[in-house]
Amino acid sequence: MPYELHQEADGRAELRLWPYNALAPRGFAVVIVMAAGTLAIPLLAVIGSKVLWGLLPFALIALWGLWYALDRNYRDRRILEAMELTRSEVTLRRQTASGMVQEWRADPHWISLHLAAKGGPVPQYLTLTGGGREVELGAFLTPEERVRLSESLGAVLIRLKSYS
Incomplete structure (x- = not known):
């Protein structure tokens, strides 16, 4: 309660x-690491090709969006x-x-x-x-x-x- x-x-x-408080700071780190790992798996198949540079910005934007949303939620819990x-x-x-x-x-x-x-x-x-x-x-x-x-x-x- x-x-x-x-x-x-x-x-x-x-x-x-x-x-x-649904996510402790340790949980924040775990979610970010798991998301980064999950986003990296499809990128492994295109390492060394120009396709990597086309997909990499979208993966980074998705990771940044998740980071921003979780950080915003963490700051809002200071109420x-x-x-x-x-x-x-x-x-x-x-x-x-x-x-x-x-x-x-x-x-x-x-x-x-x-x-x-x-x-x-x-x-x-x-x-x-x-x-x-x-x-x-x-x-x-x-x-x-x-x-x-x-x-x-x-x-x-x-x-x-x-x-x-």
């Missing part, structure tokens, strides 16, 4: 969300959302893939959690409204994970709003 929700005894809670929930304030900090940090604060008593099954940009669109703004939460999660997160976070918000 690409999120953690920790609840303290005094009512405070901390939520961390991150994109799913991190961290939420601190207390009885006095809820703070959401979002670090984008470029490293820019966005922050949203609101009073927990005025926050509402919305899960739109349909009609949002993605299925099970999860948003928080409060402090005069609406922010999306867990855009990179699967629809099922957003439903589970909505249930867990909803329970935490209810606990924060109650004075027990």
Whole structure:
């Protein structure tokens, strides 16, 4: 599950969300080496001929495209959302893939959690409204994970709003 929700005894809670990590750096290297080897096999038959120079650019472009796509995916996984929930304030900090940090604060008593099954940009669109703004939460999660997160976070918000 690409999120953690920790609840303290005094009512405070901390939520961390991150994109799913499907390929570790070692896996990145293995995929590139296997792709290069696979692309080299047909080129072995034409070594020493002019055909090699006609095929080689296309093989290199395919290898570069794979490298770029995997590297872009790796950089996009640097997204991190961290939420601190207390009885006095809820703070959401979002670090984008470029490293820019966005922050949203609101009073927990005025926050509402919305899960739109349909009609949002993605299925099970999860948003928080409060402090005069609406922010999306867990855009990179699967629809099922957003439903589970909505249930867990909803329970935490209810606990924060109650004075027990």
